[in-house]
Amino acid sequence: MVFKLQRRSFLQLALGTAATVGTSARIASAAANDAVTIGWPNDVPSWDPNQRFTPDAQPVFKAVFDQPLDQDQHLKLIPHLIKSWNLAADGLSMAVELRDDVTFHNGDKMTTEDFRYTFFERIKSGIKLDTANSWKKVQDIVIESPTKATMKFDSPAPTAPQWMAFLGSYIVPKKYIESQGLDNFLKNPVGTGPYKLAEYELNSRIVLERNDKYWGPKAKIGRVTIQIIKDPSARVAAIQSGQVDCTLNVPVREVERFNKEAGFAAEINPITRVILLNVRADLAFADKNVRLAAHHAIDKTALSKAFYGGAAVPLSVLATPGTPGYLTDFSFKYDPELAKQLLAKSNFSPANPVKIGLAATNGQFPSDYDIARAIVQMWKQVGIDADLQVIEYAKYFELNRGGKLPEATLYSWDNATGDPEIFSGYQLNPKMPFSPWKDEDIGQKVLGLFSVADYDKRIAGYRDLERYAVENGATMPLLQSVLTIVRKRNLKYTKYDNGWLLPQTLQWT
Amino acid sequence: MIATVLKLIARRLLAAIPILLVVSALLFCVLRLLPVDPAAMSLPPTATIEEIDAKRREMGLDRPLPQQYLIWLTDALHGDFGRSIQFGREAGSMVWATLPVTIELAGAAMALAAILGVGGGLLLFHVRGTLFEPVADLLSILLLSIPEFLWGLILLFIFGVVLHLLPFTGQVAPGLPLPHITGFLLLDSLLIGRFDVFLSACQHLILPAFALGLAFSPTIMRVLRSSLFDVYHEDYIQQARLRGLSEGRILLGHALKNAALPTLTLAGVQFGILFSGTLLVEVIYSYPGMGNLMVDAVRNADLPLLQTIGLTYCIVVLVINTVVDSLYVVLNPKLRVR
Numbered sequence: 057m058v059f060k061l062q063r064r065s066f067l068q069l070a071l072g073t074a075a076t077v078g079t080s081a082r083i084a085s086a087a088a089n090d091a092v093t094i095g096w097p098n099d100v101p102s103w104d105p106n107q108r109f110t111p112d113a114q115p116v117f118k119a120v121f122d123q124p125l126d127q128d129q130h131l132k133l134i135p136h137l138i139k140s141w142n143l144a145a146d147g148l149s150m151a152v153e154l155r156d157d158v159t160f161h162n163g164d165k166m167t168t169e170d171f172r173y174t175f176f177e178r179i180k181s182g183i184k185l186d187t188a189n190s191w192k193k194v195q196d197i198v199i200e201s202p203t204k205a206t207m208k209f210d211s212p213a214p215t216a217p218q219w220m221a222f223l224g225s226y227i228v229p230k231k232y233i234e235s236q237g238l239d240n241f242l243k244n245p246v247g248t249g250p251y252k253l254a255e256y257e258l259n260s261r262i263v264l265e266r267n268d269k270y271w272g273p274k275a276k277i278g279r280v281t282i283q284i285i286k287d288p289s290a291r292v293a294a295i296q297s298g299q300v301d302c303t304l305n306v307p308v309r310e311v312e313r314f315n316k317e318a319g320f321a322a323e324i325n326p327i328t329r330v331i332l333l334n335v336r337a338d339l340a341f342a343d344k345n346v347r348l349a350a351h352h353a354i355d356k357t358a359l360s361k362a363f364y365g366g367a368a369v370p371l372s373v374l375a376t377p378g379t380p381g382y383l384t385d386f387s388f389k390y391d392p393e394l395a396k397q398l399l400a401k402s403n404f405s406p407a408n409p410v411k412i413g414l415a416a417t418n419g420q421f422p423s424d425y426d427i428a429r430a431i432v433q434m435w436k437q438v439g440i441d442a443d444l445q446v447i448e449y450a451k452y453f454e455l456n457r458g459g460k461l462p463e464a465t466l467y468s469w470d471n472a473t474g475d476p477e478i479f480s481g482y483q484l485n486p487k488m489p490f491s492p493w494k495d496e497d498i499g500q501k502v503l504g505l506f507s508v509a510d511y512d513k514r515i516a517g518y519r520d521l522e523r524y525a526v527e528n529g530a531t532m533p534l535l536q537s538v539l540t541i542v543r544k545r546n547l548k549y550t551k552y553d554n555g556w557l558l559p560q561t562l563q564w565t
Numbered sequence: 566m567i568a569t570v571l572k573l574i575a576r577r578l579l580a581a582i583p584i585l586l587v588v589s590a591l592l593f594c595v596l597r598l599l600p601v602d603p604a605a606m607s608l609p610p611t612a613t614i615e616e617i618d619a620k621r622r623e624m625g626l627d628r629p630l631p632q633q634y635l636i637w638l639t640d641a642l643h644g645d646f647g648r649s650i651q652f653g654r655e656a657g658s659m660v661w662a663t664l665p666v667t668i669e670l671a672g673a674a675m676a677l678a679a680i681l682g683v684g685g686g687l688l689l690f691h692v693r694g695t696l697f698e699p700v701a702d703l704l705s706i707l708l709l710s711i712p713e714f715l716w717g718l719i720l721l722f723i724f725g726v727v728l729h730l731l732p733f734t735g736q737v738a739p740g741l742p743l744p745h746i747t748g749f750l751l752l753d754s755l756l757i758g759r760f761d762v763f764l765s766a767c768q769h770l771i772l773p774a775f776a777l778g779l780a781f782s783p784t785i786m787r788v789l790r791s792s793l794f795d796v797y798h799e800d801y802i803q804q805a806r807l808r809g810l811s812e813g814r815i816l817l818g819h820a821l822k823n824a825a826l827p828t829l830t831l832a833g834v835q836f837g838i839l840f841s842g843t844l845l846v847e848v849i850y851s852y853p854g855m856g857n858l859m860v861d862a863v864r865n866a867d868l869p870l871l872q873t874i875g876l877t878y879c880i881v882v883l884v885i886n887t888v889v890d891s892l893y894v895v896l897n898p899k900l901r902v903r
Contacts, residue, residue, distance in 0.1 A: 093739050099861075102653045109609045184653065186609035189616070223609075242654075257743055258662065259861070260735050260853035281739040285851045286860065289718065294734050297726045450866030454602035457614065487613045489605060 090278040092547065092562055095285045095294045095303030099259050103245040104238070105226035106178065106187040111470045114223065116282060119264055119275075119559045121226035121247035124152065124171070125217060130378060131328065131474040131553050133217055137166065137227055137248065139203075141220070147212030147509030154203045158271045160229045161246045167202040173230035175207065183238070187224040212507045214514055218473040250275045250560040259284055264559060276563035295320070295542050302543035304557055308365045308422065314542045322542040324367035327555030328376045329470040329537035330479065331368070331427070333414075334461075335529065336492045340412045341463040346440070347529025349398040350412070350464065352391045353438040354431055356534055362430065363423035364538050371533040373522040374469075374480040378553055380515045381476030386523050388533075395438040409441035413462025420449045421468040421537065428466045453489045461492045468537060472554040476518035481505060484525055493530050570891045577887040585879060589641070592875045593634045601866035607650045637872070646876075647869030651861060656873040660855060664877060665748030666736070667847070667854035670777070671840045673770055677778030678839070679832060682785025686828070687816070689790040705783050713780035714845040720772045720779075721849065733772050734851045737765040773850040777842055781835050788831045792824035799823075826897055833889030837882040 096116070101108040105117040126136035135141075137158060143150045158166040176197045179188045193209040193216075200206065207216065219225055227248065233241045245253050250272065251264035262282040266275045283300055285291045291303045292310050306322075314322035333350075341347050356370030372388040375381035396405070404410040416428030425446065432442045445462065447455065455461045469490070471478040483491050485506070486499035501521050508514040525531050539555040550561035604621035605612070612620075621627055625636060640647065646657040689705060692698050711719075725733040736750055737743060741762050744753040751770070754762035796802065797820060805815045844856035851857075855874060862870040 091740070095734070101651050104653070107653050108651070109611075184607075189609045189611050255743070257736075257853055258659070259857045260743075260851065261739070263739070279740075283734050283739065283851065284853075285734055286857070287849050287851075290721065290734065290849050290851060293721050293726045297729055297733075299725070299732060299734050448601070448866070450601045450606060450864070451599075453605035453617075454600050457602065457605070457617070460600075482611070487615075489612065489614055489617060 089564055091281070092277050092279075092302065092559075092564070093281040093283055093300045094557075094559070094562075095291045095300035096262075096282045097284075097286060097288075097291065097305045099284045100262070103242050103253070103256070104185070104228070105245075105247075106174065106185045106224050106228060109186045109190075109223040111223065111472065114472065115556045115558050116262060117226055118249065118556070119251040119280070120245060120249045120253050121228070122158070122249050123221050123225050124154075124227060125220040127221050127473070127552070127554070129550060129552050131472075133221060136221070137171075138220065141217055143214070143217055143509065145509060147214045147216075147507070148209050150207045150209075150213070150216050152205055152207065154205075155271065156203050158248050159269060160232065160248050161252045161267060162229070162232055164229055164231055164246075165202075166227060166229070166248050168197075168199045168205040169202075170227050170230045171205055172197040172199055173233075174227050175225075177230070178228070185224070190219055190222070190224060212509045214507070214509045214511070215473075215475055215477050218475045218478070222473050222478075251280065254279075273560075275560040277559070280559040280562070282559070292542075301547050302541070302549070302557075302562070304539060304541045305422075306540050306542055308363070308367075308538070308540060311540050311542065312365065319545055320542060321545045322540070323551075324365055324538045324540050325551060325555060326367060326369055326376070326536045327470075327539045328379060328472060328474050328553060329421075329468060329555070330371060330374060330376060330533055331421070331424075331466070331468050331535045331537050332371075332374065332483070333431075333464045333532035333534060334467045334483070334491050334493070335464050335532060336461065337495045337530070339463050340410050341529070343402050343410075344529055345398040345402045346404070346410050346412070347532075349395040349438060350435060350440055351388060351526075351529060351532045352395040352398065353434050353440065354532070354534065355390045355434060357390070359427055359430060360535055363426055364535070367538050369536040371536055373526055374483055374531055374533050375476055375522060376474065376536045376553075379474035379476070379479070381474075381479055381518045381522055383519055383523060386526075388526055392434075392438050399439045404439045406437065406439040409436070409439045411441045411443070412464065414442040414444050414464045414466070415447045415455075415462050416444065416466040417449050417452075418446045424466055424468070427534070431466075456489060456492050459492075464532070465492065470537075472556070474554065476515060476522070477506065480518055480522050480525065480531075483531065484521070491531070495530065498525055498528070498530050566895065570894050573891055573894060574887055577883070577890070581880075581883050584883065585876070588879045589638065589872075589876055590634060592872055593637060594630060596868050596871055597630055597633065599866070601868075603650060603866065603868050606866050646873040649862075649870045650867045651865040651870070652867075656869045659858060659870065660873050660877050662748065663853060663855045663858050666750070666852065667840070667843050667856060668881075669749050669751060670770065670773055670847070670852060670854060671836065671843055673774035674777030674781070674839055674843075675832070675836050677774055678781040678785060678835070681778060681782035682832075683789060683828075685782060685786035686789025686793070687821075689786055690793045690816075693790075693794075705786050708779065709783035709787070711780065713777050713842045714849060716779045717773065717776035717846045717849040720776050724772060731772050732765075732769050734769075736769050736853065737762055738769075741765050769850075769852075773846050773852055776846050776849075777839055780842065781839050784835060785828060785832060789824060789828045792827045793820055796820045796824045822896075826893065829889060829892060829896065833885055836885045836889075840881055840885075841878060 098112045100113040100116050101110050105121045122137050124138040126134050128134050137154055139153045139155055141152045175191050176194050179191055193211055193213045195208045195210045198206045229246050232246050250267055250270045252267050254265040255263035264280040266278045285294055288306055292306050294300045295303045311322040311324050314320040335341055360366050360368040369377055372386055373383050414428055416425055418425040428444055432444050435442050481502055482488055484498055484502045486494050505517045508517055546565050548563050548565055604624055605617045608620055625633055649656050689701050692701050721733045724731045744757045746753040746756050750766045754766055805819055844859055847854045847856035848860050859874045
């Protein structure tokens with residue numbers, strides 16, 4: 057009797073389980089055409105989009121929030137929440153006109169009150185926001201009407217339009233945050249974007265649901281699940297097994313393999329991220345011959361082929377192809393013989409090598425440590441004996457501040473805008489913490505360009521600076537970085553030059 | 566017996582205070598001596614050197630280390646463990662939110678390790694002196710030599726990628742809700758009456774729990790076998806045989822109980838190691854626990870978060886040791902007399 061009862065219970069449980077699994081599978085199947093799961097490498101740092109500059113999180117923020125301006129696929133600034141803008145000739149003010157048909161997810165209308173709150177009031181209120189740094193020049197925002205306002209800057213802000221479409225610049229709802237409090241906003245963020253946040257689990261998943269009242273083109277897919285998968289091997293396994301429909305930042309070698317498999321498509325896309333050697337102006341690199349020899353000795357094409365399947369474009373300047381600062385008429389050639397001649401002028405040779413240090417991260421960006429090891433070998437051929445040391449990315453700034461970085465450091469720099477100020481301007485600015493190059497000559501040139509409001513003049517200035525910096529060995533651009541994407545073949549996306557994979561551009565075919 | 570256990574717990578609680586103080590001070594010093602700049606990390610990359618210096622002063626990083634520690638300790642005693650540099654949220658609440666996930670995973674893994682370890686130990690003991698002994702020995706050594714992260718990758722590949730039998734990302738399937746009542750998903754899914762969520766959570770738990778459990782079961786196997794060898798030299802085993810008890814009853818009814826005590830001690834120590842082993846396994850399986858959070862904290866040199874996680878690991882180990890010692894008292898009558 058006891059056995060019969062147990063068996064009956066067991067059968068009920070088994071049948072119930074089977075029914076549940078079957079039902080779940082059917083639901084999943086029914087929802088499949090209107091749902092997509094993406095394997096994403098990192099979580100968002102916070103649901104306050106103004107709080108933290110995290111390049112990898114921008115596509116997620118762009119799904120839930122909107123920026124005043126946007127960029128097209130080739131990074132040209134285009135109107136978005138702002139219909140039109142006019143940066144004054146002196147760069148001290150910028151008049152903007154907002155759309156009048158935009159509502160937040162909670163139904164509140166977006167106006168210049170929200171614009172002022174985002175770019176002025178929040179910052180001045182003392183809340184810890186990264187945008188407090190990018191918009192520190194804002195002296196006031198004068199509201200003229202619910203759709204018209206003028207930003208006033210305390211010093212020229214020539215890249216204000218670019219920053220309107222860059223890190224952290226998302227309009228947040230004044231009324232909602234002030235009435236509900238910041239903590240509630242972080243739990244239930246409200247934006248104007250094409251998706252609403254339906255569910256969020258720290259370090260696990262982000263579920264987005266289409267905003268059917270979106271002012272712009274509606275997203276094609278109704279439900280997007282962003283599964284946070286930090287381990288690259290696990291992301292490969294997840295797409296391989298069908299647990300996600302699309303993923304990014306997988307090892308380059310996997311791209312070739314997936315392209316041979318039916319049902320998958322994989323791409324290696326060059327993006328607006330540069331891999332470079334940041335160099336010092338002193339120690340063994342005080343000698344210009346040594347710096348230039350070190351640069352001439354690096355075979356960038358070989359590095360690209362070895363580590364990025366040849367997709368990473370070798371660079372001669374601190375800008376990527378297609379961006380305003382890129383020089384098509386300038387090339388810093390790979391010439392090991394010239395490198396030897398330059399070293400010979402300073403009495404160095406393979407038999408009597410110059411000793412330098414090279415720092416590199418291991419795992420901060422794809423193949424970083426391997427690239428550094430290859431460079432050490434290339435340098436050895438011409439008479440540069442480099443001591444390779446691994447550093448944590450988090451330690452970079454502290455080491456740089458304390459003057460403890462070696463002669464050269466392998467570094468990666470992301471700039472979704474493509475603007476030269478955010479490439480060479482930031483990298484060579486002696487007042488910023490990125491570059492170990494501390495030199496009055498180049499420093500003054502850079503600082504001068506930060507105040508040039510005229511766009512054409514500014515771009516021309518940066519193009520001259522880039523050539524000058526490379527010819528003087530103040531920086532050694534190596535490669536344009538790449539982003540790998542693997543997806544189901546019938547899932548299409550819009551390719552952006554800066555590597556954005558925007559959920560609102562995904563669609564099943 | 567209850568009084569003895571309560572006394573033991575009280576003693577352990579008192580002893581935990583100086584231990585936690587020392588560990589927190591050590592953690593604080595070690596983290597501050599790392600060549601990382603929390604001030605620079607807490608500002609955007611566009612910040613100037615002057616702004617970083619001002620931030621450093623604001624964060625109190627220019628003060629002597631003992632003074633910094635005292636400030637941290639005072640805040641911690643009031644429940645304020647600082648704010649995460651990367652996430653901008655309270656470090657204490659972030660750890661509190663992820664701790665149940667890790668406990669659930671480690672608990673499931675320990676249960677599996679215990680089942681596999683005890684079963685394997687009995688099997689190893691059973692085949693002693695037979696032709697199978699060297700084979701079983703070799704297998705247990707092989708199991709012992711594979712670390713948990715490698716098990717993680719092997720199981721993921723076999724059961725996730727090749728056989729498509731089990732999911733391996735996150736806690737539940739996309740489309741299913743994640744209830745938040747106690748933080749323990751298996752329990753919460755039952756509390757809200759969602760058997761589908763419970764089932765999905767179990768499916769997602771299997772591979773990471775096995776990856777951890779398989780790595781720790783061989784140690785239990787081998788210690789249990791050694792303990793059984795020792796126990797079988799005792800007189801009461803011979804007496805049991807003389808009384809005509811079957812070998813199975815002697816093993817399970819008498820020898821195993823006595824051999825379990827050293828195994829239990831080992832399991833307690835192992836649980837602490839297993840708990841810290843969740844770090845890599847959680848990353849591989851995208852399991853949103855404390856280990857996963859720690860990887861973020863390390864990557865971003867998020868000192869407040871690292872400090873809080875480190876201290877939590879210490880508390881968990883102390884709690885486990887207290888539980889194991891209490892169980893020891895329950896299982897060993899000799900200790901109750903004292």
